[in-house]
Amino acid sequence: MARVVVDVMLKPEILDPQGRAVQGALGRLGITGVTDVRQGKQFVIQVDGEITPERREQLHALAAELLCNPVIEDFILVVEEDQ
Amino acid sequence: MRIGVVTFPGSLDDRDAARAVRLAGGEAVALWHGDADLKKVDAVILPGGFSYGDYLRCGAISRFAPVMSEVVAAANGGLPVLGICNGFQILCESHLLPGALTRNENLHFICRDQKLRIEDTNSSWTSSYTSGQEIIVPLKNGEGCFVADEKTLDQLEGEGRVIARYLDVNPNGSLRDIAGIRNSRGNVVGLMPHPEHAVEQLTGPTTDGLGFFTSILTSMVNS
Numbered sequence: 001m002a003r004v005v006v007d008v009m010l011k012p013e014i015l016d017p018q019g020r021a022v023q024g025a026l027g028r029l030g031i032t033g034v035t036d037v038r039q040g041k042q043f044v045i046q047v048d049g050e051i052t053p054e055r056r057e058q059l060h061a062l063a064a065e066l067l068c069n070p071v072i073e074d075f076i077l078v079v080e081e082d083q
Numbered sequence: 084m085r086i087g088v089v090t091f092p093g094s095l096d097d098r099d100a101a102r103a104v105r106l107a108g109g110e111a112v113a114l115w116h117g118d119a120d121l122k123k124v125d126a127v128i129l130p131g132g133f134s135y136g137d138y139l140r141c142g143a144i145s146r147f148a149p150v151m152s153e154v155v156a157a158a159n160g161g162l163p164v165l166g167i168c169n170g171f172q173i174l175c176e177s178h179l180l181p182g183a184l185t186r187n188e189n190l191h192f193i194c195r196d197q198k199l200r201i202e203d204t205n206s207s208w209t210s211s212y213t214s215g216q217e218i219i220v221p222l223k224n225g226e227g228c229f230v231a232d233e234k235t236l237d238q239l240e241g242e243g244r245v246i247a248r249y250l251d252v253n254p255n256g257s258l259r260d261i262a263g264i265r266n267s268r269g270n271v272v273g274l275m276p277h278p279e280h281a282v283e284q285l286t287g288p289t290t291d292g293l294g295f296f297t298s299i300l301t302s303m304v305n306s
Binding site: 010013014015017018021066067069071072 | 189
């Protein structure tokens with residue numbers, strides 16, 4: 001078993017109105033000093049068996065082609081093979 | 084002329100699109116997302132709605148529907164394809180059109196009668212209009228903010244591939260007021276507002292939208 005975590009974030013140059021709305025709410029909570037909030041997505045994927053190089057490539061393709069739209073988003077894929 | 088209209092789970096405007104095709108004088112053919120079969124149609128419309136509940140990203144899952152592999156191959160071969168609203172999002176996710184549609188700048192779902200300027204009449208879907216013609220059709224979207232990098236935007240404008248721009252109000256923050264674009268060949272068009280809801284005086288603000296559907300019938304007769 002392996003746990004694969006993919007974080008997807010809007011590219012820095014893409015406007016993130018949701019993050020901006022969250023930042024606006026922080027001010028209303030009385031929290032100061034927050035200069036920026038960006039909102040993203042996290043996918044947690046469970047995989048049977050070992051993560052072979054071939055398997056890793058498949059997961060990378062999954063992230064690049066489905067989980068993330070490369071026009072507007074970047075992703076980071078981390079394999080946690082500790083189980 | 085047989086115009087296919089695809090129904091995905093969550094499509095809303097497939098019936099209206101089919102009706103617009105019939106009002107323009109064409110035959111509407113229902114296509115199903117799960118069938119890799121275009122039923123020998125002469126053109127395809129990807130209608131508005133919330134296919135697959137807009138899960139993941141709008142259009143991201145629809146892109147992998149069996150019918151889409153046929154649509155992408157046929158579009159690359161020159162088949163005319165019009166994507167309206169969610170259909171536009173699917174075309175961008177399928178890489179048939181550049182850029183992406185993201186959350187409206189002000190986060191609100193916008194529903195209004197929207198003025199547009201038709202800027203390019205060289206596509207299969209806009210040839211019935213005159214360049215610079217102003218039209219009013221309904222617009223209804225939550226994720227209609229068109230974005231692309233500067234180079235792509237310059238290229239779209241330089242090649243005359245912006246087919247329509249928002250006038251008076253930019254409802255969703257779309258870069259350079261872009262409401263619709265086409266591919267280089269002109270057979271694939273994506274448009275965020277809804278011409279299929281402006282084809283009859285009884286239910287639409289105007290009948291200005293009919294031109295998209297008469298365009299395709301005329302351009303096929305002429306080709």
